[in-house]
Each structure stands twice: as C-alpha cells, then as structure tokens.
Amino acid sequence: MSTPDLPTMCAALGDPTRWEILTRLGEGAMSASALARVLPVSRQAIGKHLEVLREVGLVESQQRGREVVYLALGAQLGALARQLDRIGRSWESRLLRIKELAERPDHDRPSGP
Amino acid sequence: MSTPDLPTMCAALGDPTRWEILTRLGEGAMSASALARVLPVSRQAIGKHLEVLREVGLVESQQRGREVVYLALGAQLGALARQLDRIGRSWESRLLRIKELAERPDHDRPSGP
DNA sequence: GGTGACTGCAACTCATGGGTTGCACATCGA
C-alpha cells in the first residue's frame, strides 16, 4: 500500500464528518448504510468519505454477507503520529539552539560547527 | 489560544503548499516576501497560509525591523501527534480484542486456525 | 526627501470537494 504523503494523510483527517465516521468505526465495524442512519448525511456522502479513508489506509472494508462493513485501523494513525512527532521535535530543537545562541553572554562566536 | 480541535488542526496540515512553508520555516525564520521568492506562489497566497497556520499555533510571527518573520513551532505538532497516537492505540487494542474473541475455540464455532 | 522594498486589505477567478437526488442491480428473508 505504501504510506501516503503527509498532506494527503492530513487532508483525509481534516474533515469533521470523517472524524465522526472514524469515531464510530473505532467503536465497532459498521456498514455505510448503518453509518448513514446515525449520522446526518446521506449514504452516498458516507461512501465517498469511506473511500477517501480507505485510500490512505485509515479504514478497511470487509464483505460481511451482503453488506460491506468498515473498521478503523490504528496503524496508519500511529505512523502519522510518529512522523509528526519527529518533525515537531526537530523544530523545537532548532528553536532551542537559536535561543541558546541568542542568550549567550557576549562575543565568542564559533566560526562553524 | 487553546488547542484547536483535531479536524481543524489536520485541515491546516492538509495542504501541500502549507507543508512547503512549514518546512522552510522549520529551517529558519522567514518573512512572507522571502517565502514568496522561493515558492511558486504569490506573497498574498503565502500570507493567507501563514494566517491559517498561525491560528492553529503552528507558526509564530515576530516583528523584526520593518518586516514580519515567521517561525515554525513544534509544540502544537507534538500535541497533535500524541492525540493521534492515543486514538490509534485505542483502535488497535479494540481490534485485538475482537480478534482474540473470534479466535477463541471454546464456543461450538469451528472456525479453523 | 525621494526611492525601493515590505506589509495589509479588497475584489475577483476558478477548481475542488462535500453533499444531494435518482436509478439500476444484487442479495437476504419471510
């Protein structure tokens, strides 16, 4: 499947309705019709959202009898979390270096790392 | 400011141009004009993106001389990462429970290994 | 003091995406 890139992944998570869907699917597998019964949008809209979520690996579909049920997968979310954490830390550490440099008492500038 | 909700935060991160901007600002503080010089979009477009990023706490602005420079903040990104990780883990653990339950052999359900 | 560079605001275009309705087809159950 290969992990989708960060913007795509985040865009998939950038819609409130999709979070509603994900929250329900995190509690238990459901079909598109079942979701449409509890959410204030049509089954077709749900279907489109599920397709988006499936493309980025956040949900998985299973044929169960005549209906197709979906369930939320935590793996991709965990992978995304790790990426974001790594990036955030790098920004923070850079910020810290800048601050240290700025607060250094006086002259004494090292000519290079 | 208080942390914005998940969909809003993810939506802010759901645009490729904004990631371009964030990447640059992660390497060093820059002004909107400076960003517009290295990215293939106008300064005004950059400005809008920066406003979005500022609203969710991903960048910070500083008046530096006559220009306004922006820099990337890792704190919000880290907070988001922790939230996503927590949610992902809960989904995973639930999935594991379901699987265990399904594989339990003691019911008269001969679902083979 | 004039000139160039940076910022801020406003109006506008245009594509994308979220949502809808409608219909055709499959499948389960009484």
Added chain:
DNA sequence: TCGATGTGCAACCCATGAGTTGCAGTCACC
C-alpha cells in the same frame, strides 16, 4: 417469489478555499 434492504454508479448543486491582481500605506536607506 416478492418485497425490503444494501450497494454501486452517475449527474448535479454549491460553498469553500487556494490563488491571483491591484492598490494604498509604511518604513528603512541612500
């Protein structure tokens, strides 16, 4: 077998957002 339920596909509406151009106001610097 027939009705009810679930899915798939297509066309369509429309609001939002990404991007643009244009102009006015400031500030630094020669």
